[in-house]
Amino acid sequence: MPPRKKQRVDFDKADSSSTPAGPSQPTGSQQDGPRRMVTRAAARGVIQPQASENRVAKPKKKATTNVIVRIQRRGRLQTLPDLPVEIQLEIYSYLEPRDLLLLSRLCKQFHAFFLSRHLNESLWAQARLNAVDLPPRPSFMSEPVFIRLLYSPYCQRCACANVKPIWGWLARYCSKCVDDVSYDPEGVEYYFGQHAREFVARSYPWNLWYDYLKRMFYVYEPSNKNQNRHWYYRRVLLANVKRVIAEWNADRKMKWEPFVQAQEKRLREQMKCAQQCEVWFKRQEDQRLAALDAVRDTRFHDIVERLKESGWNEELEFLGPKGLEKLSKMPLVRQAAKLTPKAWENVRGRIDGFLTDTRRILDEEKREAVLRPRFAALETAIRAHYVRLPRTPDMEARPHYIDFVYNKECRALLDAPGSHEVAPTAFDALLPSLAKRWEAKQKKDIRAVLKGFFPRDIPKRVDLLNLAVTITTCQHTSESHGFPQPGRDPKCPVHFPAMLGHWCMREKAYGEDLPFNDVYACAAMRALTSNEPDSDDEDDEADENDGSDSHGYRVPFHAKSLDTWISRVRISSACRVVEALGLDPMRATMADMRECENMRLLCITCSQSVRSREPNACYTVHTWKSAIRHAMPSCGNGGNMHKTWKLVDKKAMSAVREVERQDAEDAFSTNSRGPYKGAEWCCSLCLDYSATGPTMATHLQIEHGIEPTAQCIEDGTVFADPISPKTQRYAIRPAARVPASAFMASTTAGSRANPPPDAAS
Secondary structure (H helix, E strand, O other): OOOOOEEEEOHHHHHHHHOOOOOOOOOOOOOOOOOEEEEHHHHHHHOOOOOOOOOOOOOOOOOOOOOOEOOOOOOOOOOHHHOOHHHHHHHHOOOOHHHHHHHOOOOHHHHHHHOOHHHHHHHHHHHHHHOOOOOOOOOOOOHHHHHHHHHOOOOOOOOOOOOOEEOOOOEEOOHHHHOOOEEOHHHHHHHHHHHOOOOHHHHOOHHHHHHHHHHHOOOEOOEOOOOOOOOEOOEEEHHHHHHHHHHHHHOOOOOHHHHHHHHHHHHHHHHHHHHHHHHHHHHHHHHHHHHHHHHHHHHHHHHHHHHHHOOOHHHHHHHHHHHHHHHHOOHHHHOOOOOOHHHHHHHHHHHHHHHHHHHHHHHHHHHHHHHHHHHHHHHHHHHHHHOOOOOOHHHHOOOOHHHOOOOHHHHHHHOOOOOOOOOHHHHOOOHHHHHHHHHHHHHHHHHHHHHHHOOOOOOOOOOHHHEOOOOEEOOOOOOEOOEOOOOOOOOOEEOOOHHHHOHHHHEEOOOOOOOOOOHHHHHHHOOOOOOOOOOOHHHHHHHHHHOOOOOOEEOOOOHHHHHHHOOHHHHHHHHHHHHHOOOOOOOOEHHHHHOOOOOOEEEHHHHHOOOOOOOOOEEEEEOHHHHHHHHOOOOOOOOOOOOOEEEOOHHHHHHHHHHHHHHHHHOOOOOOOOOOOOOEEEEOOOOOOEEEHHHHHHHHHHHOOOOOOHHHHHOOOEEEOOOOOOOHHHOOOOOEEEEHHHHHHHOOOOOOOOOOOOOOO
């Protein structure tokens, strides 16, 4: 420990301040003799307050001059410098270099003692032998300088802390001081020209001089993140440059090449030592960090144990690994210090709010765990109300649980106190009236939205919901930033009433006004992660691919969301397809379009790009639904690429039918490569069974005794779910790739070869 600070005190002046000054008493300015050094404690003991009138002050003894008053306490090392040198050396011989470095910085007396030249070889060398696994000292460095390089974390120029060494220089400089203590290669050349006795660089080209520079000096290339400068710039330590110039100027008989070789030898020794020191430093740093981590782990373990004793056991279990990791990173918890009673009080005060929030979230999770099965029961009841056997695609266009949870009658059943289960049959009396009112309201709202996309002169008796050109798109299958998402159709049209069943119409993005303060509402918004009420955790990945797991929260169906996915460009694209079939787009309903199921269309733009004379050339033939999907704008084409259509004549329809039959047969194959590859089918003879093609074929054979053929798709025994974004692309019959030879055989002798044949009305 360093000696205690001392304070200069004038005792005579202090006495004069406590006693009235008289003629026989000299003042502080008149007293003779030097001022004396005393400690603050001694000074406080000397200076006394002035005596009161009723109390006579005792006469004080005059202090002796030139005396140092030192208060000695047991356990202090302030008398260590007064011991004989032999005893001190014996004590210091058991210390390590780090201890000697710390002692040399305690006071000036210690600094002069430990840095004396005659003790370097004995005292510091012995201390270096006491250390374990210390790198060897280079011959050109003294013992104290080498120990300071290894253990002192301060910059050698500005003394700022936590500075890592530049091992190539065997020095420590901060990033601010590097430019001040070093030169770039051009600066070294200029410095040589100013101070060297013979500037040999003038007789060499620059690249050869730079080779000499790298042979004599270590060139430091620090990482610099300043964008206005180069990422790497090269620096040479100025002290090494001065040393080399001094050695070159000292021996005038030395030739340049032998001198460079001698400096190169020294640099190799320096770099060898630098590499050994860097390995040692890295190992010491790892050990230090490991020790700090061990202390932090012990502290965190003690905090957790005390929290469990305080009654937070359930909250800690609820946090899990991620929550405990967040708790361990709090500033007071992460400190690398032992947990004392006082420190525990501070920690508990800081983490009390975090644990209180955790308890609130835990209570909400418990409540949501009770509500989630009730929401699933409501979804099951809705399905039982709408789905009948045989199941049809229109039955999937139904409301979901989120549409009824805010109804007063439903909420009274769902939000009932207690943890008892609610059976699906509890909603049987409410669903008929609820479903009827809900459907009427949604139809009214959707009609109001659609009026803004159609001309005003449309006949009043025409219901916009039934028009074939009234289409929207599912946001889970639409393009992202203008590019289609992998594995999803970027422009799959959705008609009414299929849009009523889509989950994308029941989602809101994060950040919008949602009732987060209501536990019941929060549970309803994120209750089911799939459109199936009995979804399990292992199906989460499939649900994410299915698109029903949204990027937002579940909200009741809102027709205003159609504003985003209905556009005049898409409606005009559908109008051109309907016109190609010979119908009025403003009057053609879905019932009228069912009569056109046997008609096929060709896109003129795509057909003209097909070279019919080439082998394996094929035309793409569309149904009216796939034609609308083909004509809808995507990826910035604006809907202008596919706007001209022609009907396929009756002579080519036989080839088209054969290709479509083969594609349908291939849908149930294990090695399907056709347009139905990866499709998932729903069984119309089951309430809620769906599977891929091969699995569905086995299901039809075992459960229903039906042979899976193309006829199963034609008569609706199996159908693709029109609601799920994963399968709705297959609800529309895919376009058929028909060989061009089938069209060539049906053309007349005078018809053109490359364009498709004229349409038959």
